[in-house]
Amino acid sequence: TETSNARTRVSTSFRPIRCGPSQTRQKTSAPQNFPSYESLRQMYDPEVPEYFNFARDVLDAWEAKEKSGEKVQSTALWWVNEAGRQIKWSFEELGFHSRRLANVLSGECQLQRGDRVLLILPRIPEWWLVNVACLRTGTIVIPGTSQLTERDILHRLQVSKAKCVITDDSVAPMLDSVAPECSFLKSKLLVSGKKREGWRDFGELLRNHSCSHECVNTRSDEAMTIFFTSGTTGSPKMTQHSHCSFGIGLTVNGRYWLDLTEKDVLWNTSDTGWAKSAWSSVFAPWIQGACVFVNHMPRFDTSTVLKTLSSYPITTFCTAPTAYRMLVQEDISRYTFSNLQHCLCAGEPINPEVMEKWKQMTGLDIYEGYGQTETVLIAGTFKGMKIKPGSFGKPSPAYDVQLVDDLGNIVPQGKEGNIAIRVKPHKPFSLFTKYTDDAQRTADCYKGDFYLTGDKGVMDEEGYLWFVGRADDVILSAGYRIGPFEVENALIEHDAVAESAVVSSPDPLRGEVVKAFVVLTAEYKTRNKDELRAEIQKHVKKVTAPYKYPRKIEFVDHLPKTVSGKIRRVELRNKEWGKS
Numbered sequence: 001t002e003t004s005n006a007r008t009r010v011s012t013s014f015r016p017i018r019c020g021p022s023q024t025r026q027k028t029s030a031p032q033n034f035p036s037y038e039s040l041r042q043m044y045d046p047e048v049p050e051y052f053n054f055a056r057d058v059l060d061a062w063e064a065k066e067k068s069g070e071k072v073q074s075t076a077l078w079w080v081n082e083a084g085r086q087i088k089w090s091f092e093e094l095g096f097h098s099r100r101l102a103n104v105l106s107g108e109c110q111l112q113r114g115d116r117v118l119l120i121l122p123r124i125p126e127w128w129l130v131n132v133a134c135l136r137t138g139t140i141v142i143p144g145t146s147q148l149t150e151r152d153i154l155h156r157l158q159v160s161k162a163k164c165v166i167t168d169d170s171v172a173p174m175l176d177s178v179a180p181e182c183s184f185l186k187s188k189l190l191v192s193g194k195k196r197e198g199w200r201d202f203g204e205l206l207r208n209h210s211c212s213h214e215c216v217n218t219r220s221d222e223a224m225t226i227f228f229t230s231g232t233t234g235s236p237k238m239t240q241h242s243h244c245s246f247g248i249g250l251t252v253n254g255r256y257w258l259d260l261t262e263k264d265v266l267w268n269t270s271d272t273g274w275a276k277s278a279w280s281s282v283f284a285p286w287i288q289g290a291c292v293f294v295n296h297m298p299r300f301d302t303s304t305v306l307k308t309l310s311s312y313p314i315t316t317f318c319t320a321p322t323a324y325r326m327l328v329q330e331d332i333s334r335y336t337f338s339n340l341q342h343c344l345c346a347g348e349p350i351n352p353e354v355m356e357k358w359k360q361m362t363g364l365d366i367y368e369g370y371g372q373t374e375t376v377l378i379a380g381t382f383k384g385m386k387i388k389p390g391s392f393g394k395p396s397p398a399y400d401v402q403l404v405d406d407l408g409n410i411v412p413q414g415k416e417g418n419i420a421i422r423v424k425p426h427k428p429f430s431l432f433t434k435y436t437d438d439a440q441r442t443a444d445c446y447k448g449d450f451y452l453t454g455d456k457g458v459m460d461e462e463g464y465l466w467f468v469g470r471a472d473d474v475i476l477s478a479g480y481r482i483g484p485f486e487v488e489n490a491l492i493e494h495d496a497v498a499e500s501a502v503v504s505s506p507d508p509l510r511g512e513v514v515k516a517f518v519v520l521t522a523e524y525k526t527r528n529k530d531e532l533r534a535e536i537q538k539h540v541k542k543v544t545a546p547y548k549y550p551r552k553i554e555f556v557d558h559l560p561k562t563v564s565g566k567i568r569r570v571e572l573r574n575k576e577w578g579k580s
Contacts, residue, residue: 034384044397145273249430352389408448
């Protein structure tokens with residue numbers, strides 16, 4: 001397999017392709033060094049072969065280039081932990097270990113093509129090995145966060161019918177508690193140096209198996225992975241992706257949004273249980289031949305993040321908006337990020353004030369991206385584009401994104417509508433296949449010619465998209481439509497507000513009004529609550545349209561969240577409306 005300068009073709013022999021107009025270009029924010037947005041859309045023209053497997057057609061291709069001496073950077077995975085331990089694997093070493101594990105899955109575990117594997121591990125190298133080994137064997141990996149409760153695990157096992165689970169000591173006791181209710185579960189592998197009754201030792205099995213393995217010839221549309229949604233608006237759904245939807249579809253993330261080349265080192269802080277980890281910790285960077293950097297970091301710690309960015313040659317950094325908000329509260333002047341060139345965020349909208357502070361402190365812009373578990377990048381701000389704080393950019397080359405009404409009709413620019421992806425006459429291959437075993441919820445996602453994301457937004461006259469809120473989060477008060485995110489943005493600019501969630505609350509006069517649940521910062525916890533409530537309301541009236549201010553404010557110690565850290569507004573809203 002050889003490298004080609006044609007950056008937008010994916011043929012039956014997938015070719016690792018360099019990103020950017022020039023292999024030797026320097027990454028800067030200067031627009032003249034990057035293709036125009038219109039050019040990016042024209043350049044994106046993928047072909048999907050009948051058969052495709054990411055491990056064989058991409059990873060093994062980079063391994064071959066590495067062995068031939070053509071590969072610019074040989075590090076595929078670079079892992080560090082808080083004790084200073086490091087593991088660096090080349091693509092050849094990644095291939096060696098993953099082929100061994102593939103033999104374990106098909107041999108010792110007797111897994112067949114299409115069987116499901118529940119994977120619950122923190123940010124350790126074994127997580128990446130399992131992902132690649134499942135690709136090689138045609139088994140379907142189901143990642144889960146280590147923050148899952150016993151109830152969560154039982155639900156995931158019972159609805160997925162996973163035949164194998166791979167986890168560590170922290171989760172194994174919960175698995176043992178629910179395993180008697182899961183007769184279909186046949187194999188349990190423990191990533192630990194300790195022995196546990198009923199579990200096979202992952203490391204021991206790996207050491208005792210051959211590194212010779214022939215990759216399964218999977219069809220492009222064959223099921224590859226299942227991610228459970230975060231459950232912000234209901235019970236988690238099993239979102240199924242094919243080998244091509246992520247394996248080829250995430251080219252748009254790696255090449256255009258992350259702007260990666262073979263020389264880059266990407267650090268994405270996403271938890272291993274969520275689709276963003278597949279986006280930016282597996283497929284997108286390795287499509288481009290970049291190095292995936294990982295810090296074990298059991299809990300997000302600003303000091304660890306800043307030290308890591310200043311100590312390692314990380315060129316590209318992607319994290320959540322909440323993380324940036326925490327980082328800009330630190331004294332960043334003590335650190336030097338000499339290698340850092342590109343900063344990105346995704347997962348939720350970012351506050352413009354945070355973007356400005358980060359730019360002042362580091363000299364670097366934050367490029368926002370928007371997508372879902374069900375998709376690849378839906379929209380983003382790409383290098384060379386004007387950044388509009390508060391907007392998450394323009395539609396990605398992968399999709400025809402429109403704003404539509406509830407009947408699927410396109411609405412005019414400037415008018416609020418449902419953020420939607422055109423699926424007719426041809427459904428994009430990079431869209432999820434279905435919600436597994438849930439035909440009704442799958443069908444409910446489509447209206448007319450479009451897939452509805454469930455998010456509300458506005459497209460301005462330049463084609464930029466602005467987030468309003470989840471479709472069922474929008475508040476209708478006295479004829480006004482109010483998005484919770486804008487109110488939350490205003491709230492968080494007040495020094496007293498550590499965190500907030502805004503929902504609708506019933507009102508006899510206005511039908512419903514804005515209510516804010518507010519977690520106070522430590523120095524304001526002892527203040528008079530009535531005075532503080534009035535002060536916060538006055539502040540919101542100043543920074544946003546007065547009709548949007550929260551007429552009700554309840555101070556709380558914490559907000560209900562999903563295991564991925566997203567606020568469960570549905571729980572708060574149901575409480576307000578007497579549905580819980």
